[in-house]
Amino acid sequence: MSRVEIMTGNQAAALGARLARVQVVAAYPITPQTSLTETLAQLIESGEMQAEYIRVDGEHSALTVCIAASTIGARAFTATSANGLLYMHEQIHWAAGSRLPIVMCCVNRGVGAPWTIFNDQQDSISQRDTGWIQLYCRDNQEIIDTVIQAFRIAETIYCPVMVCYDGFVLSHTLMPVEIPEEEKVDAFLPPYRPHTILDDTNPRTINPVMFADLRANAEGILCDGYMEIRYKLEYALKGALKTIQDVSDEYALVFGRDHGGLIWEYKTSDAEVILTGMGSIATEATIAADILREKGIPAGVVGIRAYRPFPTEALIRALKRARSIHCLEKAVSYGFAGPVYTDLRAALYGSECDAQMQDYITSLGGRDIQPSTIAEVVLNRIKSDAFDGRFREPIWINCRTE
Amino acid sequence: MPETLFKINAKEYILPGNRSCQGCGLSLAYRMALKALREKTIMVLGPSCLCVLHGLYPSTAVLIPGFNTTFASAGAAASGLVAGLRALGRDNETVCAFIGDGGTSDMGIQSLSGAAERQTDFIYVCYDNEGYMNTGTQRSSATPLGAITTTTPIYTKEEHKKDLVRIMEAHEIPYIATANAAYPIDLYDKFVKAKKIKGTRYIHLFIPCPPGWGFPPKDTIKIGRLAVETGVFPLFEIENGKFHFTGRSRALAERGHKIPVSTYLERQARFQKMTPAQVNVFQQWVDRRWEDFLRRAEADAKHFLS
DSSP, X not given: OOEEEEEOHHHHHHHHHHHTTOOEEEEOOOTTTHHHHHHHHHHHHTTSSOOEEEEOSSHHHHHHHHHHHHHHTOOEEEEEOHXXXXXXXXXXXHHHHTTOOOEEEEEEOOOSSSOOOSOOSHHHHTTGGGSOEEEEOSSHHHHHHHHHHHHXXXXXXXOOEEEEEETTTTTTOOEEEEEOOHHHHHHHSOOOOOSOOOOTTSOOEESOBOOSSOEEOTTSOEEOOHHHHHHHHHHXXXXXXXXXXXXXXXXXXXHSOOOOTTEEEESOTTOSEEEEESTHHHXXXXXXXXXXXXXXXXXXXXXXXXXXXXXXXXXXXXHTTOSEEEEEESOOOTTSOOHHHHHHHHHHTTSSOOOEEEEEXXXXXXXXXXXXXXXXXXXXXXXXXXXXSSOOOOEETTOOOO | OOOOGGGSOOOOOBOSSOXXXXXXXXXXXXXXXXXXXXXXXXXXXXXXXXXXXXXXXXXXXXXXXXXXXXXXXXXXXXHXXXXXXXXXXXXXXXXXXXXXXXXXXXXXXXXXXXXXXXXXXXXXXXXXXXXXXXTTSBOOTTSXXXXXXXXXXXXXXXXXXXXXHHHHXXXXXXXXXXXXXXXXXXXXXXXXXXXXXXXXXXXXXXXXXXXXXXXXXXXXXXXXXXXXXXXSSOOEEEETTEEEEOHHHHHHHHTOOOOOTHHHHTTOGGGTTOOHHHHHHHHHHHHHHHHHHXXXXXXXXXXXXX
8 A cells, every 4th residue: 555644845856766776876065955965874884775876975976886886787866956957067968978777856046156045947947958857846746756767768868867846846846755664666667677797707998089070880880979879868858749649658557656757738728828837836826726716717727847959849838828828947057048938949940839938937046936826927927018929039037127 | 905917807808909009007907997896797888998998879888788978977776777777776876977087076076976975786887097088189178287288288297196095085985096107916906805895995097198198108008107107196094094015115215215296297197287396286286195195004003003
């Protein structure tokens, strides 16, 4: 029998890693990730979890340990936040380029300078172009389920997965969580089979220097150049759209919970005004949608769960009836706009969806936002005369901009 | 006792035709190291001359598996391999990181220090060719005083090299050794010994580099020997904190006199701008270290006998 316990998002992630039978954990402390890796240390030292725990000298080393362990053939897990994630950046690319199915929780936090320990999503967004799958969770139940799903996805297509959830908003907030049964998880997630070989009976050099062009091996067979290897990573990420959905669907069948695979929808069947976002801000948008409906506006929410790969087709399907789309974002591509807006506008261009679009920057460094405020700014925007389909500057909500 | 050449493992682990330079000290040392480490070894490689020696995809010149990692991460990569091997129950394999002086004393020192502090069960080798030779002879913190590099082209390096051995000793690891490509049997014996010890083992290799240092490829062994004969690079072991000279350095300590450093310096183009004053400073630095080693060898030997 599965059981329900009250726990934080970080505890849910740790239990997910234990249920996934992670074999190597490496982590370095950073708020708000710490209680996740503290929980894992407790589980491992008490014997409730069989794993090697390497208490490393920094996040760059944390991900390096996972890369090496995963190459040898051990299931590896790490977690970090904000500047810790940025410090990993080189190895984040290395893990994806090595096609290693590492799972990392990014407990989203704003990045310095200036320092903030509070939540936004600038950290994971700044790792967007590394070749990792990025999944954003909206509650603690989704966190435990997504960590388990993430290993299944990663080991199916040999790509690393970043499970992102909002610092403090989820990481330190208690919610009831149904803990999946061990036997069911074991059946859902078979043991990891590495694609790499580090064995002197078949000596290889893993990740050697490559040339740009194809090159013959000792038998005269033309092998990939750097560009082919990179294309294969892109091909795998695009293929991951199906894998993420399939894994989510199978998980729903086995465990009875469906978090939506690539995207999730709230009251969209008759909605003309769609709010969109990732993580807990999208959950908050559902309350804002209800407030808008009370005012006679047919509003709904399309939450983006998979940000990389970007679910273009699923979003076009979900948004094709929308008259206006409002992107709520906790990150900025400085000098342009929010990342979701940027991608969504590109994905929808020329599609059957010709909705008006507005971008909103909100909650940076943990600044509070109420659903009523979201409803108010969206209402003001759809009443505005300037809603003519052209690019407009993002609106910074709850921010002194004069 | 030192082994003789005839006792050295006859198997070759580096295939002919690798990409190292003519007269490369690294390829000589690496050949001996692999003969000593033998099978059931996984090498950790950084971006360096060694990763070029290992070969460009899809071919490799080395019959021992190699795991490439980024510049700053060799200690952590070895830690991850050791952890992964333990998790999988593969308990009879040796992990050996073989990293240049830049990847050790500059960029990689944090992850090396972390791995040593955790007493990770692996061998870390710093192959010290005293600069960023693979990228074209730039200054590292292991470059000696007075050396011209492409990033110290006019004034030469104005500081002594960083003493990695003392830094590693501060980690209280069970085995530290220096070795030199010009003394293959001494080098071989140290790798054989290191392989048998548990915990973090650190070997600092002196690797003469013909193009980087500016001497003819035929003189690699000569330059390596002069570094020992002058006391610039003494050969020793520190086992559980106890210091003793080995090989030629032991002979020098017991009955010989080391020769002036100028005989070593003047054979290398990189030192051609050194002033007599700089040569004096270099000589004093060598003498001071040599005297320290002598006192320490004597004290530790007394301690051993008592």
